Amino acid sequence: MSAKPFSSVWTRERKGGREQGLTRDQIVRTAVELLDAEGLDALSMRRLGARLGAGATSLYWHVANKDELLELVMDEVYGMVSVPDDAGWRQAATAFAYGLRGAILEHPWSASLIGTLPALGPNALASADNLMAAFAEAGFGDMDVDFAVAAVVSFTLGATVPEVAWSRAAVEAGTDHLEMQQAIAPVLEKLASERPRLRERYQKYVGKSFDPAIVRRLSFDFGLMALLDGLGTRLH
Amino acid sequence: MSAKPFSSVWTRERKGGREQGLTRDQIVRTAVELLDAEGLDALSMRRLGARLGAGATSLYWHVANKDELLELVMDEVYGMVSVPDDAGWRQAATAFAYGLRGAILEHPWSASLIGTLPALGPNALASADNLMAAFAEAGFGDMDVDFAVAAVVSFTLGATVPEVAWSRAAVEAGTDHLEMQQAIAPVLEKLASERPRLRERYQKYVGKSFDPAIVRRLSFDFGLMALLDGLGTRLH
DNA sequence: GAGTAGTATCGAACACTGTACGACTCAGCC
DNA sequence: GGCTGAGTCGTACAGTGTTCGATACTACTC
Numbered sequence: 001m002s003a004k005p006f007s008s009v010w011t012r013e014r015k016g017g018r019e020q021g022l023t024r025d026q027i028v029r030t031a032v033e034l035l036d037a038e039g040l041d042a043l044s045m046r047r048l049g050a051r052l053g054a055g056a057t058s059l060y061w062h063v064a065n066k067d068e069l070l071e072l073v074m075d076e077v078y079g080m081v082s083v084p085d086d087a088g089w090r091q092a093a094t095a096f097a098y099g100l101r102g103a104i105l106e107h108p109w110s111a112s113l114i115g116t117l118p119a120l121g122p123n124a125l126a127s128a129d130n131l132m133a134a135f136a137e138a139g140f141g142d143m144d145v146d147f148a149v150a151a152v153v154s155f156t157l158g159a160t161v162p163e164v165a166w167s168r169a170a171v172e173a174g175t176d177h178l179e180m181q182q183a184i185a186p187v188l189e190k191l192a193s194e195r196p197r198l199r200e201r202y203q204k205y206v207g208k209s210f211d212p213a214i215v216r217r218l219s220f221d222f223g224l225m226a227l228l229d230g231l232g233t234r235l236h
Numbered sequence: 237m238s239a240k241p242f243s244s245v246w247t248r249e250r251k252g253g254r255e256q257g258l259t260r261d262q263i264v265r266t267a268v269e270l271l272d273a274e275g276l277d278a279l280s281m282r283r284l285g286a287r288l289g290a291g292a293t294s295l296y297w298h299v300a301n302k303d304e305l306l307e308l309v310m311d312e313v314y315g316m317v318s319v320p321d322d323a324g325w326r327q328a329a330t331a332f333a334y335g336l337r338g339a340i341l342e343h344p345w346s347a348s349l350i351g352t353l354p355a356l357g358p359n360a361l362a363s364a365d366n367l368m369a370a371f372a373e374a375g376f377g378d379m380d381v382d383f384a385v386a387a388v389v390s391f392t393l394g395a396t397v398p399e400v401a402w403s404r405a406a407v408e409a410g411t412d413h414l415e416m417q418q419a420i421a422p423v424l425e426k427l428a429s430e431r432p433r434l435r436e437r438y439q440k441y442v443g444k445s446f447d448p449a450i451v452r453r454l455s456f457d458f459g460l461m462a463l464l465d466g467l468g469t470r471l472h
Numbered sequence: 473g474a475g476t477a478g479t480a481t482c483g484a485a486c487a488c489t490g491t492a493c494g495a496c497t498c499a500g501c502c
Numbered sequence: 503g504g505c506t507g508a509g510t511c512g513t514a515c516a517g518t519g520t521t522c523g524a525t526a527c528t529a530c531t532c
Contacts, residue, residue: 006406045519045520046518054482055482056519057521057522061479062480066519112351112352113351115350115351115398115400116347116348125431125434126427126431148458148459150395151463154459155391157394157397157398158393162351164351165352165355179242180242184247195361195362195365197368197372198365219382219387225466226466226469227459227462227466229465230463230464234462257508258509280488281491285511291511292490292491292511293511302491
């Protein structure tokens with residue numbers, strides 16, 4: 001039984017010191033750079049240290065372990081989404097959803113971390129708070145504010161995270177989406193005898209050269225609008 | 237530039253052979269057992285081999301690499317959700333959503349994999365196909381079927397994946413949710429001066445000893461019903 | 473100025489990881 | 503008997519996160 005209470009960067013008291021040389025902020029910034037440039041697998045303490053001109057183990061003075069570092073970089077992503085004030089709940093939610101989606105797509109490594117680390121950094125909390133303010137203002141009930149915001153966040157994450165998995169696979173393979181379609185075709189063919197509908201739907205796309213990025217965006221918009229409509233009916 | 241085309245267990249031709257001794261199915265089954273028992277970090281090729289009474293490198297005959305193994309176990313999770321036939325689109329979607337949520341919650345390690353691997357295993361495709369059938373039958377338009385199904389999947393994943401991150405943190409810490417609330421309190425207090433609403437909302441929960449699992453389920457149901465309502469208005 | 477406490481950095485070492493490679497056994501077939 | 507391919511495995515390599523103790527440098531007290 002591992003009985004260490006519950007620990008996160010955010011629940012620890014931060015070490016206050018001279019703040020010269022290496023800085024936690026600087027470490028986090030450089031980590032984000034490294035992640036953006038080379039992806040999640042490329043982030044090791046040794047490589048990050050090297051990029052900072054420091055030894056790997058020096059980082060452990062500023063950060064308890066790698067998980068804490070990841071919590072920090074993750075909150076950096078949440079910090080990139082902004083919610084407009086005084087704009088109405090629908091517009092606030094739309095801006096938030098597109099903002100979060102954009103932030104994750106721009107930093108694809110973040111998709112792999114969402115299922116791993118709970119999000120309770122200041123930026124994540126601030127965004128949620130802003131969105132809740134808009135919903136409360138609009139007249140949503142006490143519990144409904146929490147639930148509605150959770151629904152918007154859920155849909156956005158759930159739409160974006162697997163999207164990243166796909167586009168990363170494509171990028172790593174270095175193939176464009178047409179080659180990818182061809183690579184996937186045999187997989188579908190194998191199932192086609194039992195599931196004719198699957199092949200049928202697939203061939204709807206295969207001829208035309210739709211840009212899958214655009215299709216995904218359409219799909220995102222469709223789902224988001226539907227969700228917001230459904231939330232709207234709960235306003236009264 | 238890494239120019240290897242695009243590869244996945246599902247796009248490779250499977251090695252056909254004698255199928256004695258170790259089996260791919262057996263490997264996958266045992267991997268799921270190990271994951272369920274000890275979590276994602278505990279799954280190493282060496283440990284999995286040991287549990288099978290085999291050498292670690294023997295596994296590489298049946299599986300190209302660890303990622304492929306993870307694709308296989310992931311599809312096993314998708315295989316646990318069933319969609320009823322002839323039940324109406326709403327009921328089908330609800331059953332699917334609760335089924336997928338249940339499967340992920342029962343196998344929490346799967347949450348960490350969703351953002352990493354694209355889901356194109358037979359089980360994942362079959363579930364999606366079933367759901368699309370129900371939506372098509374109900375009269376959703378051509379593109380709308382795809383979009384609506386994607387929305388339901390998105391919401392379900394997005395609601396469940398972060399949920400797992402929370403409950404895992406609680407389990408690993410070995411603390412119940414009351415202790416967890418106390419651990420988080422100082423984090424909120426630090427932001428409270430700038431964000432009074434945050435503290436206020438938090439204190440709504442802190443007194444009563446709500447079971448967070450029940451609250452999350454309520455939240456899930458609220459969001460799902462709202463989304464389905466919104467989709468319903470697009471039927472005509 | 474000397475001494476000391478705390479901040480910060482680092483090298484070496486430990487126990488692991490995924491996996492490439494080559495050697496090996498063994499069943500089935502000519 | 504000889505051959506082929508399936509299947510298994512030990513060894514080795516390059517890398518990982520993290521612990522520990524030694525070391526430096528700064529700021530402050532006596």
